[in-house]
Amino acid sequence: MLVAESLRKSFHVSRPARQVLRGISLTVGHGEFVAVMGASGSGKSTLLHVLGGLERPDSGSVRIQGVDIYSLADGARSAFRRDHIGFVFQFFNLLPALTAAENVALPLRLRNESWLRPRSRRVAQSVIMERVTTLMDQLNLRGLQGHGPDEISGGEQQRIAIARALAAAPSLLLADEPTGNLDWNSGQEVLSMLARLCRAQAQTAVLVTHDAQVAAYADRVLVIRDGEIIDEIEMGRRDDPGKRPDHARLAARLAKLEL
Ligand SMILES: Nc1ncnc2c1ncn2[C@@H]1O[C@H](COP(=O)(O)OP(=O)(O)O)[C@@H](O)[C@H]1O
Numbered sequence: 311m312l313v314a315e316s317l318r319k320s321f322h323v324s325r326p327a328r329q330v331l332r333g334i335s336l337t338v339g340h341g342e343f344v345a346v347m348g349a350s351g352s353g354k355s356t357l358l359h360v361l362g363g364l365e366r367p368d369s370g371s372v373r374i375q376g377v378d379i380y381s382l383a384d385g386a387r388s389a390f391r392r393d394h395i396g397f398v399f400q401f402f403n404l405l406p407a408l409t410a411a412e413n414v415a416l417p418l419r420l421r422n423e424s425w426l427r428p429r430s431r432r433v434a435q436s437v438i439m440e441r442v443t444t445l446m447d448q449l450n451l452r453g454l455q456g457h458g459p460d461e462i463s464g465g466e467q468q469r470i471a472i473a474r475a476l477a478a479a480p481s482l483l484l485a486d487e488p489t490g491n492l493d494w495n496s497g498q499e500v501l502s503m504l505a506r507l508c509r510a511q512a513q514t515a516v517l518v519t520h521d522a523q524v525a526a527y528a529d530r531v532l533v534i535r536d537g538e539i540i541d542e543i544e545m546g547r548r549d550d551p552g553k554r555p556d557h558a559r560l561a562a563r564l565a566k567l568e569l
Pocket residue numbers: 321322323330348349350351352353354355356357
């Protein structure tokens with residue numbers, strides 16, 4: 311699903327230029343939920359932006375469903391991103407003028423309005439509404455359809471952002487510190503729902519975080535330090551929950567790692 315090879319990236323704001331990604335390779339299989347865990351400044355956000363087609367690496371490649379995204383022209387890469395990738399960020403980035411349901415529906419609307427999309431492939435309004443309702447139910451947001459982002463809690467806002475990221479059924483979900491702006495309880499609630507939904511729908515996902523409690527929801531954890539992957543931990547098979555240690559034990563094990 312996702313294959314990244316030898317990614318390197320420097321920012322030339324200082325001399326010598328600071329190497330933020332120093333040869334990162336990783337593979338994420340279809341339906342796999344991978345966390346990248348590392349200290350602040352280790353290059354997590356940069357890596358996620360490179361994986362998601364938002365920031366071109368100095369060298370190396372990113373293939374998503376076999377497509378080498380940086381070999382695409384800028385316009386084609388934007389279209390690919392819109393059609394194949396869902397993003398969730400630390401700050402929920404909901405549009406304040408739209409209701410919760412309208413925010414969730416937005417990616418489907420935008421996809422419909424693309425000039426590249428033939429009329430025959432447009433999604434009907436009724437299908438969009440059905441998809442929005444299903445996702446909002448799955449994320450326990452029933453009843454909030456008509457509310458504006460400023461009328462609901464942070465945890466609810468982030469669940470709406472997750473529903474929005476999943477609305478257009480992306481091949482790949484990318485999340486950057488999705489609980490970074492939430493209190494502990496709402497963070498846990500959001501993450502356990504996200505993990506459950508990804509597992510139920512075989513959604514391929516990559517999440518970056520500094521937090522062992524968050525990373526412990528993943529199937530596999532890659533540890534990043536100073537722009538390199540230094541460790542990889544298998545967390546137990548998702549399709550066999552009986553073989554998966556409980557969350558608290560996984561988190562405790564991850565918390566012992568030196569970041
Ligand atoms: N656009 C940028 N320009 C210059 N330096 C950057 C930029 N983005 C990130 N950096 C630097 O790269 C390093 C890694 O940043 P980042 O990927 O945001 O790490 P993390 O998300 O793990 O905290 C930091 O030292 C940061 O200052």
